[in-house]
Amino acid sequence: MTSTTDVREFVVNQRNGVKGLVDSLKLTTLPSPYIQPPQKRLTSDKILSSSSQIPVIDVSNWNDPQVASEICDAAAKLGLFQIVNHGIAPVELKALVAAARGFYQLPVEERSRYWKGSSVSETAWLTTSFSPYKDSVLEWRDYIKFEFLPQRHGFDDTWPPVCKAQVTDHFKRMKPIANKILNILINNLNSTINESNQQTLMGTMRMNFNYYPECPEPSLAIGTGRHSDINTLTLLLQEDGVFSSLYARATEDGDKWIHVPPIPGAIVVNIGDVLQIMSNDRYRSVEHYVLVNKSCSRVSVPVFCEPIRDSVIQPLPEVLENNEMARYRKVVYSDYLKTFFERPHDGKANIESVKLQGCGL
Numbered sequence: 001m002t003s004t005t006d007v008r009e010f011v012v013n014q015r016n017g018v019k020g021l022v023d024s025l026k027l028t029t030l031p032s033p034y035i036q037p038p039q040k041r042l043t044s045d046k047i048l049s050s051s052s053q054i055p056v057i058d059v060s061n062w063n064d065p066q067v068a069s070e071i072c073d074a075a076a077k078l079g080l081f082q083i084v085n086h087g088i089a090p091v092e093l094k095a096l097v098a099a100a101r102g103f104y105q106l107p108v109e110e111r112s113r114y115w116k117g118s119s120v121s122e123t124a125w126l127t128t129s130f131s132p133y134k135d136s137v138l139e140w141r142d143y144i145k146f147e148f149l150p151q152r153h154g155f156d157d158t159w160p161p162v163c164k165a166q167v168t169d170h171f172k173r174m175k176p177i178a179n180k181i182l183n184i185l186i187n188n189l190n191s192t193i194n195e196s197n198q199q200t201l202m203g204t205m206r207m208n209f210n211y212y213p214e215c216p217e218p219s220l221a222i223g224t225g226r227h228s229d230i231n232t233l234t235l236l237l238q239e240d241g242v243f244s245s246l247y248a249r250a251t252e253d254g255d256k257w258i259h260v261p262p263i264p265g266a267i268v269v270n271i272g273d274v275l276q277i278m279s280n281d282r283y284r285s286v287e288h289y290v291l292v293n294k295s296c297s298r299v300s301v302p303v304f305c306e307p308i309r310d311s312v313i314q315p316l317p318e319v320l321e322n323n324e325m326a327r328y329r330k331v332v333y334s335d336y337l338k339t340f341f342e343r344p345h346d347g348k349a350n351i352e353s354v355k356l357q358g359c360g361l
């Protein structure tokens with residue numbers, strides 16, 4: 001397997017994923033479909049040295065006004081923070097990571113039964129890269145996505161037995177935490193979670209098992225390209241003990257990036273586009289990248305809180321109360337999703353496309 005077409009055929013069309021590629025070949029160089037152009041790579045000169053810039057918030061008392069103030073401040077400035085003492089035992093988080101690894105350790109024929117387009121499950125599907133048919137250069141990542149539909153009987157019956165219980169449990173554990181954070185963020189906008197915005201803020205939840213195999217030439221590749229999440233809020237579990245992982249953009253306009261260090265037991269929280277729009281730019285959806293490693297693979301588990309598909313996304317009436325101009329036009333979430341997946345990962349291009357003229361950030 002030497003040509004670009006052969007690699008794409010094997011990884012994408014034959015449903016082996018990049019994990020299948022790494023398992024079947026002793027790679028010493030990066031296959032050409034994965035070589036990023038220099039401007040898409042994250043080079044060390046762009047990485048800020050100190051990781052102390054990522055706020056770590058102790059949420060052992062959610063009712064403490066100091067906790068609310070730290071969360072709102074981090075959402076406004078960086079758009080990303082970590083929470084500790086959230087009440088979920090490290091052993092449960094470890095079991096989730098083990099379940100994710102268990103899924104990727106299945107024989108490739110077993111994994112590929114979940115491949116997107118012909119998955120044996122309606123609510124779980126596996127794929128590779130971001131949009132493998134649209135990405136001109138592939139991302140060094142496979143991911144399976146699970147959709148949490150507790151109102152639909154048997155929604156998880158067809159999930160892979162190796163991880164089904166852990167995925168369901170993790171959704172249930174993350175929901176109240178997401179609710180608490182959203183409550184704090186929405187109250188700070190002089191609004192409340194009510195019937196009219198509940199389905200927009202947290203109508204559905206999805207979860208990924210992202211898998212980044214060890215990579216022969218990590219400096220030429222990208223695990224996940226530069227993007228902001230498009231949903232409201234993401235709660236991400238990073239695997240401990242991995243050197244290179246997630247990087248967040250330090251400021252909206254500069255090209256400097258901060259490493260988000262894995263902290264045992266912590267959950268990374270990041271603000272997505274929908275909250276930036278609803279808050280009329282008071283909160284910032286943070287761009288992020290994922291780098292890969294030469295000697296070890298990495299697993300991450302983001303839980304995405306999302307609007308239901310027909311939600312209309314727009315600034316909250318409360319933030320526009322004092323004659324403030326809306327900075328974004330209304331957009332139906334299903335249309336917003338569609339344009340996001342229609343192009344490769346491209347920074348904040350999706351939110352820019354709904355920005356009203358004359359509203360520079």
Ligand SMILES: O=C(O)CCC(=O)C(=O)O
Nearest residue numbers: 208210224246290300302
């Ligand atoms: O792997 C990570 O740490 C983050 C992945 C990510 O950004 C995503 O799945 O949206």
Ligand SMILES: [Fe+2]
Nearest residue numbers: 227228229288
């Ligand atoms: Fe992301």
